[in-house]
Amino acid sequence: MSWGRSSAILFGAGVSDRPRPFRSSQPRPPPAPQILEATLLLSLLWMPALLPVASRLLLLPRALLTMASGSPPSQPSPALSSGYVPGTVSAAFVTCPNERVAKEIARAVVEKRLAACVNLIPQITSIYEWKGELEEDNEVLMMIKTRSSLVPALTDYVRSVHPYEVAEVIALPVEQGNSPYLHWVRQVTESVADSSTVLP
Numbered sequence: 001m002s003w004g005r006s007s008a009i010l011f012g013a014g015v016s017d018r019p020r021p022f023r024s025s026q027p028r029p030p031p032a033p034q035i036l037e038a039t040l041l042l043s044l045l046w047m048p049a050l051l052p053v054a055s056r057l058l059l060l061p062r063a064l065l066t067m068a069s070g071s072p073p074s075q076p077s078p079a080l081s082s083g084y085v086p087g088t089v090s091a092a093f094v095t096c097p098n099e100r101v102a103k104e105i106a107r108a109v110v111e112k113r114l115a116a117c118v119n120l121i122p123q124i125t126s127i128y129e130w131k132g133e134l135e136e137d138n139e140v141l142m143m144i145k146t147r148s149s150l151v152p153a154l155t156d157y158v159r160s161v162h163p164y165e166v167a168e169v170i171a172l173p174v175e176q177g178n179s180p181y182l183h184w185v186r187q188v189t190e191s192v193a194d195s196s197t198v199l200p
Contacts, residue, residue, distance in 0.1 A: 084182045087173035090151055092144040094158055095126060095168045102140040105161060109144060114154045116188035119143040147189045148173055 092115075096102035099122060106118035121141040128135055146154055151171045158169050174182065 084176075084179050086175045088148055089174045089177075089182050089185045090146055090148040090171040091174060092142075092146060092151060092154060092169060092171040094142040094144065094162075095124070095139045096142060097137070097139060097163060099140050101163060102142050105158060106142055106144075108161065109146075109154060109157060112157070113189050113192040114150055114157060115144045115146040116185040117145045145174075145185050146171075147186055150189055150192060153192070 094102075094105065096105065099120065102120050106115075106120060109115040110118060119142070121143065124139050124141045126135075126137050126139050144154065148171070154171075155169045159167050
C-alpha cells in the first residue's frame with residue numbers, strides 16, 4: 001500500500017488514478033445527517049474552550065482604543081463599588097545586591113511610613129547591559145506597597161541610601177485588588193501622605 005493510498009483511507013477519501021478537476025459541474029449533494037450531527041457535536045465540545053479566548057478578543061478593540069487615547073477605561077471597576085479609587089495605591093519594585101541591603105531599606109521605608117508592606121523575593125537573576133557590557137547578577141527584589149502619591153518620596157529615599165549608582169525604582173498603579181488590603185495600605189501610609197515633606 002502506498003502512502004497516498006493509506007492517507008486517503010485514513011481520511012475517508014477515495015483513491016483514484018484519474019485527475020480530479022477543482023470544480024465539478026454537478027451540484028454537490030447535501031451533507032449526510034451524520035456529518036451535520038458530528039459537526040454540531042464538535043462545535044459544542046470546542047465552544048467552552050474557545051469562550052475565554054473569544055471574550056479576550058472582544059476586549060481587544062477596547063484596550064487598543066484606551067491605549068491610543070491615553071485615558072483609563074470608562075467601565076466601572078469592581079474596586080469602585082468598594083470605595084477604592086483605582087490607581088491610588090502602587091506596587092513599587094526595587095532590586096538590591098543582597099538580602100542585608102534589602103532588609104535595611106525595607107525596614108526603613110516601613111518605619112518612615114513610606115510603605116505599608118515590603119516583600120523580599122530572594123535569589124532573582126538579573127541580566128542587563130551596564131556601561132556597554134552584558135551583566136548577570138543575583139539580586140533580591142523588593143515589592144513595595146504604598147500610596148501612589150508617595151512614590152516620588154519613596155524614590156528619593158531609596159536613591160539616597162541605595163548602594164547602586166543607578167537604583168531601580170519602578171512603580172505600577174494598582175487598579176483592583178482586595179479592598180480591605182488596599183484600604184489598609186492607604187491607612188498605614190496616611191500620616192506621611194498628609195504631610196508636605198518627608199525626611200530621609
